[in-house]
Amino acid sequence: VSIVIGLFIMDWQLALYSIIFFPLCVIPIVILGRKARKAAHSYTVTTVTQSSLLVEILYGIKIIKAYCLEEFQFSRFKNLSDTLVSQTMRGIRARELINPLIEVISLTGFALLLILIAYLQRSFANMVTFLFGVAFIYTPIKKLARVHIMFKQASIGVNRLRAIFSEIPTIKEPISPKKLGVFQKVIEFRNVNFGYNSNLVLKNIDFELRYGEKLGVAGKSGSGKSTLANLLLRFYDPVHGRIMIDGIDIRELSIKELRSQIALVSQETVLFDLSVRDNIALGKPGATFDEVVAAAKAAAAHDFIVQLPQGYDTMIGERGFALSGGERQRIAIARAFIKDAPILVLDEATASLDSKAEAVVQAAIDRLAQNRTVICIAHRLSTLANMDRIIVLVDGEIKEMGTFKGLINNRKVFYEMAQMQALLG
Numbered sequence: 001v002s003i004v005i006g007l008f009i010m011d012w013q014l015a016l017y018s019i020i021f022f023p024l025c026v027i028p029i030v031i032l033g034r035k036a037r038k039a040a041h042s043y044t045v046t047t048v049t050q051s052s053l054l055v056e057i058l059y060g061i062k063i064i065k066a067y068c069l070e071e072f073q074f075s076r077f078k079n080l081s082d083t084l085v086s087q088t089m090r091g092i093r094a095r096e097l098i099n100p101l102i103e104v105i106s107l108t109g110f111a112l113l114l115i116l117i118a119y120l121q122r123s124f125a126n127m128v129t130f131l132f133g134v135a136f137i138y139t140p141i142k143k144l145a146r147v148h149i150m151f152k153q154a155s156i157g158v159n160r161l162r163a164i165f166s167e168i169p170t171i172k173e174p175i176s177p178k179k180l181g182v183f184q185k186v187i188e189f190r191n192v193n194f195g196y197n198s199n200l201v202l203k204n205i206d207f208e209l210r211y212g213e214k215l216g217v218a219g220k221s222g223s224g225k226s227t228l229a230n231l232l233l234r235f236y237d238p239v240h241g242r243i244m245i246d247g248i249d250i251r252e253l254s255i256k257e258l259r260s261q262i263a264l265v266s267q268e269t270v271l272f273d274l275s276v277r278d279n280i281a282l283g284k285p286g287a288t289f290d291e292v293v294a295a296a297k298a299a300a301a302h303d304f305i306v307q308l309p310q311g312y313d314t315m316i317g318e319r320g321f322a323l324s325g326g327e328r329q330r331i332a333i334a335r336a337f338i339k340d341a342p343i344l345v346l347d348e349a350t351a352s353l354d355s356k357a358e359a360v361v362q363a364a365i366d367r368l369a370q371n372r373t374v375i376c377i378a379h380r381l382s383t384l385a386n387m388d389r390i391i392v393l394v395d396g397e398i399k400e401m402g403t404f405k406g407l408i409n410n411r412k413v414f415y416e417m418a419q420m421q422a423l424l425g
């Protein structure tokens with residue numbers, strides 16, 4: 001400001017002239033700046049959406065794999081990446097225009113100024129001082145033009161996602177897979193050892209599960225219960241021993257065929273940033289709306305779904321409508337229903353619910369378990385009362401096996417756990 005006043009005192013005519021160029025410079029900056037900011041804003045929104053999709057994918061990786069949804073999630077991610085690229089381009093274009101525009105305007109102004117000076121026939125000394133003054137005003141303006149939101153140009157690469165999906169390199173698709181058809185006889189674990197690193201998490205696991213049987217898996221936190229399910233779904237391969245379905249080693253089956261036999265309801269309820277309807281339909285590609293409704297009814301979810309603001313079209317998931325834990329779990333159960341797989345793996349499906357919600361969800365699970373072969377993992381032993389057989393894991397080993405009653409009468413590990421839970425309420 002003091003420079004401006006100085007210039008006016010020195011030569012008001014010239015000063016006035018220079019000042020006229022100020023708004024001329026500012027207008028394009030404002031317009032283009034606004035454009036750039038808009039682009040930056042939508043860019044940020046898309047980035048956030050993409051990041052939360054990534055979080056959703058990482059969090060739900062088990063369910064994505066178990067339901068063979070890799071390609072689906074991949075295309076959602078790719079769409080966002082494409083949007084990001086076009087938004088970035090728009091931002092860059094606006095930004096790139098600002099500097100040359102100012103350059104052109106200020107140079108033109110400068111040339112006119114020189115002509116004006118010649119015309120008014122000012123002294124040489126005056127002229128030089130004045131030009132320095134003007135240069136001083138314009139430098140900060142040019143700097144100002146460069147002050148706008150910088151774009152983070154590196155978008156999360158689509159290829160990284162491919163890498164994440166195939167993150168577990170030990171799992172290999174067989175070159176010529178055997179055909180299983182539909183599971184109908186027996187699942188066998190034979191001398192299975194497994195560790196995520198050098199320490200074994202499962203040791204010498206050996207049991208079988210006949211078609212239609214319901215097997216409970218009990219054990220303290222960290223005893224290897226979820227790992228057992230991870231191996232059956234082939235998220236990992238055993239270090240030693242083998243797992244067979246109807247006599248075929250699961251490593252000889254195509255991963256897709258294996259996983260199509262199994263519906264997983266996992267320890268963490270995974271819902272995606274989609275509508276209720278789409279979340280359920282993920283269980284069966286090309287499911288009709290009637291099938292979705294039938295699955296929701298079977299899962300005791302229909303009644304609360306129709307109460308939602310947009311019914312079956314209500315968006316849920318990370319950034320969608322907030323559902324209670326029991327409601328979320330019933331949608332996950334509806335997804336398992338619609339998949340209609342012969343083998344059901346329940347990993348602590350009711351563990352995170354209060355006892356009222358648990359009763360509703362448990363009833364839905366009991367319906368889902370009908371006429372299926374079930375592996376039910378539970379910390380809370382009362383959940384296992386209806387199982388045909390229960391295995392008790394201690395530090396990755398099967399310490400006991402039997403019926404609920406039989407294990408209680410044994411008065412060993414299972415009995416002690418039951419006692420503890422009774423004491424703790």
Ligand SMILES: Nc1ncnc2c1ncn2[C@@H]1O[C@H](COP(=O)(O)OP(=O)(O)OP(=O)(O)O)[C@@H](O)[C@H]1O
Pocket residue numbers: 196197201219220221222223224225226227228267379
């Ligand atoms: N992805 C992994 N990488 C490395 N270690 C793991 C991984 N998942 C589990 N573990 C370890 O393997 C052991 C068994 O874990 P697992 O999840 O099977 O236990 P769990 O019986 O299901 O426990 P919880 O009742 O808490 O669910 C634990 O010591 C755990 O820290």
Ligand SMILES: [Mg+2]
Pocket residue numbers: 225226227267347348
């Ligand atoms: Mg677990």
